[in-house]
Amino acid sequence: MTATIKANLPVFVVIAPLFVAFVLPTFARRIRLVESLVIAVGVLGLLGTGYLASLILIEKGIPIIYSMGGWSAPWGIELRVDSLGAFFLLVVAGVSLPVALFGVDNLTHEVGGSAQTTRFYVLYLLLSGALAGMAVTSDLFNVFVLVEVATLSCCGLVSARNHPRAAEAAFNYLILATLGSALILGGIGFLYIITGHLNMGLASQELGRVWRDYPHVVWMAASFLLVGFGVKAALFPLHVWLPDAHSTAPSPASAILSGLGVKGYMICFTKVLYNVFGTTLMREFAMHRILVLLGMIAIIAGSILALAQDELKRRLAFSTVAQVGYVFLGLGFANASGLTGTLFHMASHAVIKSGLFLAVGAIITTTGKHRISEMAGIGKKMPITMAVFTIGSLGLAGIPLFSGFIGKWYLLSGSLEAGGSLAAVVIIAGSVLCAAYLFPMIRIAYFEPAPVEDWQDPGVPQRIALVLLAAGVVILGVLPGPFLELAKGAALELLGSM
Amino acid sequence: MRILLDKLIINYPYFAAVILFIIGALTVLTRSNLFKKLIGINIMESAIFLMFIAAGNIRGGAVPILDEANPRAPYINPVPSALMLTGIVVSISVTAFALALIIRLYQSYGTTDARRIAEMKREVT
Incomplete structure (x- = not known):
């Protein structure tokens, strides 16, 4: 029995949300049932991924492999739960559950009607299924399909509010994201043409043999993939779609888009970069230098742009651009500390940014002020609400005892190991700038006279969701134990030393 | 020069894919009409499809079904064609969704020109 569960869990955590997503519209009139189904899938997913992660931890990172349809690696699609997969699955399940909980009772008036709410949840589940798939897939073409599923559901979530600005933001996002997918598909095509494999492991072995014969094709593949994933993950000069899309979406959608949406593409990029190209090729083609440079520019530019915004949701959206910079920076260090820091930062930013967006969403729905x-x-x-916002801000700025600190600490030691003292300065400057654009909100909220209107905290499900996310920030900061263990395991796996 | 030209002529499907890709990308980035942007996206995706299909093709290759009489006959690689079938489905869904968004934008702004929409938005705020 346990063996069966263990063997089938990798596909179950991906299929369950997708399956429920397609069943959901039949219950559209009974909004309670829809909400409980979504929560139930979230809880099941969290239990499943928790079990998988604990298995990986106990067995010291021996991956669990599932071959779709019984066809093994060269022919079929391989799902592979290794430390990286388990880590990201846990992040997806852990963040998507509170965000879904936040939508209970609250979403209907934000998107206008129970039919729209059901549609929202359909897209929401499709997105979480696709993200879970990105965590475990080890097939290049499967990456493209999941990226497309995630992109289309993200665009749908952005346009969920019946507002002309939402439609415009969604259209711009769709066009740029499709440009990105075309580039990603092109990059995968180049890799397939020279290696003849779609499985990441086999493609990597073959690429190690043939790259000297086709240096230009490798260059093309790497640049197509970098620009493609860069557009989707909002790497700095390619971020133009993000502020509009993330600030016009309904608040649970902004939370999931900023918290998890962009992370999925980064995980795919990490996998392609390290599991297909590998560190040798990265150094040979100077990819790590490009990544570090782009990351530093993104941190500084994103933070400065965030400072210039007065609209709170836009400020948070630009802050996401800056935090994406940290992830690319860490990917460029190509050493164990840097990668651990990157992965941990991804997790902590997912939790923090969802919490911040939900808190701001609660404030906006109550007060109507932006x-x-x-x-x-x-x-x-x-x-x-404001306490959660404060905890999130402290976490994002990287104050010790909050989750952001650990990620940044490892990034900092990674930068020193890689010999990039400029990068270390940028990491610290990014933290200072982050405090500069988030702390004024705290000052205004607490140290100004209270308004006369009778505003209150949101309802019980929303409060639980907010408190869960804030607790996540603190737990990740004080007791990062197993999480850090998984991140370290994943970093070693990516560097190929396991 | 001669060798380069020969290579280009032999690999003409790839050359066509590159030209199509550039046309598509330029259309997406420079045109302000929403429909033209969408058409540009479609051209770009067709270029990628063409590249994949060309990579799987062998001149004179047969359909990849086992021929009992002649089992060693060359056949084309079916994998890229199968992948592009999925790619085409994805591209159709993107097109459908984008068209739906264009309809909604036209209803609320009365135009399908991205620049005019941006101007109108600025006037409102």
């Missing part, structure tokens, strides 16, 4: 300057004294009226 600008920071109009939110004076809000902390005295909505103490729980």
Whole structure:
């Protein structure tokens, strides 16, 4: 029995949300049932991924491999739960559950009607299924399909609010994201043409043999993939779609898009970069230098752009651009500490940014105000919401005892190991800038006279969701034990020393 | 020069794919009409499909079904064709979704020109 469960869990955590997504529209009139189904899938997913992660931890990173349809590696699609997969699965399940909980009772008036709410949840489950798939797949073409599923559901989530600005943001996002997917598919095509394999492991072995014969094709493949994933993950000069898309979406959608949506593409990029190209080729083609440079530019530019925004949701969206920079920076260090830091930072940013967006969403739905300057004294009226916002801000700025600190600490030691003292300065400057664009909100909320309106914290499900995410930030910061263990295992796996 | 030209002529499907890709990308990035952007996306994706199909093709290759009489006959690689079938499905869904969004944008702004929409948005805020 346990053996069967263990053997089939990798596919179950991907298929379950997708399956429920397609069943959901039949219950569209009974919104309670829809909500409980979504929560049930979230809880099941969390249990399943928790079990998988503990198995990986106990067995010291021996991967669990599932061959789709019984066809093994060269022919079929291989799902592979290794440390990296288990780590990201846990992040996806851990963040998507509170975000779904936040939508209970709250979403209907934001998207306008129970039919729209059901549609929202369909897209939401499709997105979480695709993200779970990205975590475990080890097939290049499967990566493309999952990227497309995620992109289309992200665009749908952005346009969920019946507002012309949402439609415009979604259209711009769709066009740029499809440009990105075409580039990704092209890059995968180049790799397939020179290696003849779609399985990452086999493609990597073959690429190690033939890259000297086709240096230009390898260059093309790497640049297509970098630009393609860069557009989707909002790497700095390619981020133009993100602020509009993330600030016009309904708040649970902004939370999941900023928290998890962009991370899925980064995980795929990490896998392609390290599991297909590998560190030798990265150094040979100077990819690591390009990544470090792009990451540093993104951190500084994103933070400065965030400082210039008065609309709170836009400020958070630009902050995502800056945090994406940290991830690419860490990928460029190509050493164990840097990669551990990158992965941990991805997880902590997923939890923190979802919490921040949900807190801001609660403030906006209660008060109807979008600008920071109009939110004076809000902390005295909505103490729980604002406390979560404060914890999130402290975490993002990288204060010790909060999750952001550990990720940045490992990134910092990674940068010193890689000999990039400029990168270390940029990491610290990014933290300072992060404090500069988030802390004024805290000051305005707590140290200004309270407004006269009778505003209150949101309902019980929303409060539970917010508190869960804030607890996640603190737990990851104080007791990172198993999480850090998984991240370290994943970093060693990616570097090929396991 | 001669060798380069020969290579180009022999590999003409790839050359065509590159030209199509550039046309598509330029259309997406420079045109402000939403329909033209969408058509550009489609051209770009066709270029990638062409590249994959060309990679799987062998001149004079047969359909990849086992021929009992002549089992060693060359046959084309079916994998890229199968992959591109999926790619075409994805591209159709993207097109359908984008068209739906264009309809909604036309209903609320009365135009399908991205620049005019951006101007109108700025006037509102």
